[in-house]
Amino acid sequence: MVTRRLELSEDLHGAQVSDPYRWLEDDSSDEVKAWVSSQNAQTEEFLGAVPERDALRARLTELFEIGTVSLPTVTRLETGEFRYFFTRRSGTEDQPRLFVQDSLRGTERVLFDPNCETGSGPVSLDWYYPSPDGRYLAYGTSLNGSEDSVLRVRDIASGTDLADRIPRTRHASVAWTPDARRFYYTRYPTSAPPGEERYNRRVFLHELGQDPSNDPLIFGELLSATDHPNVSSSPAGRWLVVHVHKSWSESHVYLADVAAQALLFSKITPETGQSYEVTADDAALYVLSNENAARFSLYGVDPEHPERAAWRLILPEHATDVLSSFSVCRGQIYANYLHRAASRLQRFALDGTDLGRLDLPSVGTSDGFSTLSDGEDVFFNFESFAAPPAVYRLPARGGPPALWQSAGSSFDPSPYAVTPHIATSKDGTEIPYQIVHRRDAPLDSGQGPTLLYGYGGFNVSLLPRFSRANLGFIERGGLYVQANLRGGGEFGALWHEAGRLALKQNCFDDFRAVAEDLVRRNVTCPTKLAVHGRSNGGLLVAAAVTQYPELFQAAVCGVPLTDMVRYERFLIAKLWVPEYGSASDPEQFEFLYAYSPYHRVHAGTSYPAVLVTTAESDTRVAPLHARKFAAALAWATASERPILLRTERHAGHGAGTPVSKAIAEWADIHAFLCAELGMR
Numbered sequence: 001m002v003t004r005r006l007e008l009s010e011d012l013h014g015a016q017v018s019d020p021y022r023w024l025e026d027d028s029s030d031e032v033k034a035w036v037s038s039q040n041a042q043t044e045e046f047l048g049a050v051p052e053r054d055a056l057r058a059r060l061t062e063l064f065e066i067g068t069v070s071l072p073t074v075t076r077l078e079t080g081e082f083r084y085f086f087t088r089r090s091g092t093e094d095q096p097r098l099f100v101q102d103s104l105r106g107t108e109r110v111l112f113d114p115n116c117e118t119g120s121g122p123v124s125l126d127w128y129y130p131s132p133d134g135r136y137l138a139y140g141t142s143l144n145g146s147e148d149s150v151l152r153v154r155d156i157a158s159g160t161d162l163a164d165r166i167p168r169t170r171h172a173s174v175a176w177t178p179d180a181r182r183f184y185y186t187r188y189p190t191s192a193p194p195g196e197e198r199y200n201r202r203v204f205l206h207e208l209g210q211d212p213s214n215d216p217l218i219f220g221e222l223l224s225a226t227d228h229p230n231v232s233s234s235p236a237g238r239w240l241v242v243h244v245h246k247s248w249s250e251s252h253v254y255l256a257d258v259a260a261q262a263l264l265f266s267k268i269t270p271e272t273g274q275s276y277e278v279t280a281d282d283a284a285l286y287v288l289s290n291e292n293a294a295r296f297s298l299y300g301v302d303p304e305h306p307e308r309a310a311w312r313l314i315l316p317e318h319a320t321d322v323l324s325s326f327s328v329c330r331g332q333i334y335a336n337y338l339h340r341a342a343s344r345l346q347r348f349a350l351d352g353t354d355l356g357r358l359d360l361p362s363v364g365t366s367d368g369f370s371t372l373s374d375g376e377d378v379f380f381n382f383e384s385f386a387a388p389p390a391v392y393r394l395p396a397r398g399g400p401p402a403l404w405q406s407a408g409s410s411f412d413p414s415p416y417a418v419t420p421h422i423a424t425s426k427d428g429t430e431i432p433y434q435i436v437h438r439r440d441a442p443l444d445s446g447q448g449p450t451l452l453y454g455y456g457g458f459n460v461s462l463l464p465r466f467s468r469a470n471l472g473f474i475e476r477g478g479l480y481v482q483a484n485l486r487g488g489g490e491f492g493a494l495w496h497e498a499g500r501l502a503l504k505q506n507c508f509d510d511f512r513a514v515a516e517d518l519v520r521r522n523v524t525c526p527t528k529l530a531v532h533g534r535s536n537g538g539l540l541v542a543a544a545v546t547q548y549p550e551l552f553q554a555a556v557c558g559v560p561l562t563d564m565v566r567y568e569r570f571l572i573a574k575l576w577v578p579e580y581g582s583a584s585d586p587e588q589f590e591f592l593y594a595y596s597p598y599h600r601v602h603a604g605t606s607y608p609a610v611l612v613t614t615a616e617s618d619t620r621v622a623p624l625h626a627r628k629f630a631a632a633l634a635w636a637t638a639s640e641r642p643i644l645l646r647t648e649r650h651a652g653h654g655a656g657t658p659v660s661k662a663i664a665e666w667a668d669i670h671a672f673l674c675a676e677l678g679m680r
Helices: 030-048 052-065 468-475 493-497 505-520 538-549 573-580 585-593 624-636 661-675
Strands: 009-012 016-019 071-077 082-089 097-101 106-114 123-130 136-143 149-155 160-166 175-176 183-185 202-207 217-219 228-233 237-243 251-257 265-267 276-280 285-289 296-303 314-316 323-331 332-338 344-348 354-358 377-384 387-395 402-406 414-426 430-438 450-453 478-483 529-534 554-558 609-615 643-648
Touching: 016 585, 030 624, 030 643, 030 661, 052 468, 052 661, 071 123, 082 123, 136 175, 175 228, 183 228, 202 228, 217 228, 228 276, 237 276, 237 323, 251 276, 276 323, 285 323, 296 323, 332 377, 354 493, 377 468, 414 505, 430 468, 430 505, 450 505, 468 478, 478 505, 505 529, 505 538, 505 585, 529 538, 529 609, 529 661, 538 554, 538 624, 554 661, 609 624, 609 661, 624 643, 643 661
Parallel strands: 450 478, 450 529, 529 554, 554 609, 609 643
Antiparallel strands: 009 016, 071 082, 082 097, 097 106, 123 136, 136 149, 149 160, 175 183, 183 202, 202 217, 228 237, 237 251, 251 265, 276 285, 285 296, 296 314, 323 332, 332 344, 344 354, 377 387, 387 402, 414 430, 430 478
């Protein structure tokens, strides 16, 4: 099908910028809807002809029966007993269920099951916050993976909801008062002009049983539209903390004494442009910051005297490792470091005295710790490329860790191995990457079917995670490669800074360096190499397609940004201006336009096979990016390789996607890779 092109060009800062597919931006247009349907039909025709697709879907269904389990949230009942909340997905369930367990060895019960909810589409549990006494649960649900949550309150004893419903609580934070009759929470305005619905997030106070439309504004009146506040409190409720994130590299902290006559917030962090994260205990605040410490350090702060000059350094910046998170329990600090893009756990006294490391099962990933400051146990999770998620319990008063919850699988990791390498980027920077493979798969044949994955942005760290989908690729003899590109957070703040704004091209150069290194080492060759990325990683892949298409055979470009000239006009993209820049600024326009994939598509170029995926309910990255990029590539390419667009109905950016839809999408991705890499 030939896609209609407009003769549309406009002058931006002296440059003539062409936009022939702007008409594809209109989600409500009948012509656009018909075009999307025709693209889906074309994609289905191609993938349906791949003989392996049914077998791939069947095997992926088996692999996705390996479940998930989350770290527990711990509360203390009035009786002194502890109550534990956690999510777990098992077998063929589409969504994780929320469980509650009334004691460490008590019987668990289902508190909320999104699989049993009815609505105009799939329902997902977005987040939850139990009250400190374990009586109530504030939780958010949304439809179709939209992440546009509605806050609900459940009575935990009865398992029924109260009448309270608060919409516009996307990614909400909640801080209950000690009496569990009220809570502070974040939400977006109840009414806003078109295009502004997901800005101006503020902090409100809600009393159970009252009309939320009358909830008073507690904090945020002077914030900018794109500031992102989160609220938390100390265990006894005296200290109320608001973190205001201005970007992925800058945040500020405000503190209020709830016991005072008036709730007045004071800013306790300096104007350094750095990041500050605070955990509030009743007698102390703990501040994690990269102020003069690119790999982060930890301070102790007296909340009665929180001025910067009085902060006490507890954990100075490590020489090589990044302090990514921490928890405090019974006078000990439990720290989670990143060591060579993998987790390392360590304990310290409150004065910083080293109390030793915690052994992990292997090289892998922990998301840190969950506990109460006066709790009896500290929980941490773990997973790796070949180990499904599991949660371990560590007695706070001493003793070895023990398995507490697992994904419920007898998965055998022994057939798999991880081989690390380092590539050298264009400017000489060393870029680590890992090859995950079957032990019997050759790494020097020059013909290994290889899937290279990257992200490189927003301070996000790509760590060893258990991927059921990637296992399906590896089982068939494929080599999965994960690259740690600049723009991520694997090596601290400077690593992130080296891949944002005017330095964004470094990410694309790093990705290229890894691809070239794989070929140089004779692991694979361009006709056996594919690249994959999602969201910001989709932008990465789109840039790779348009900058060095000769290096690989196929590309899977998931929920991507591609039009970097107009991106900030849609959905929540104004939040990303500190990461990417704005085309309204002449200097920033210059580097955005220089790499903008949609504008770098040139007629007569032999592009690789490309599968672009998006979803109708994506409220982060507008699907128009995928549509415009796919249309431009299909018009321009001089090769016979397919350019395919796959638009998922009743799904969003990724969070909350039902497992059945995830299996269908991954089966299509694997079928595409099998066809293009000759894995039949």
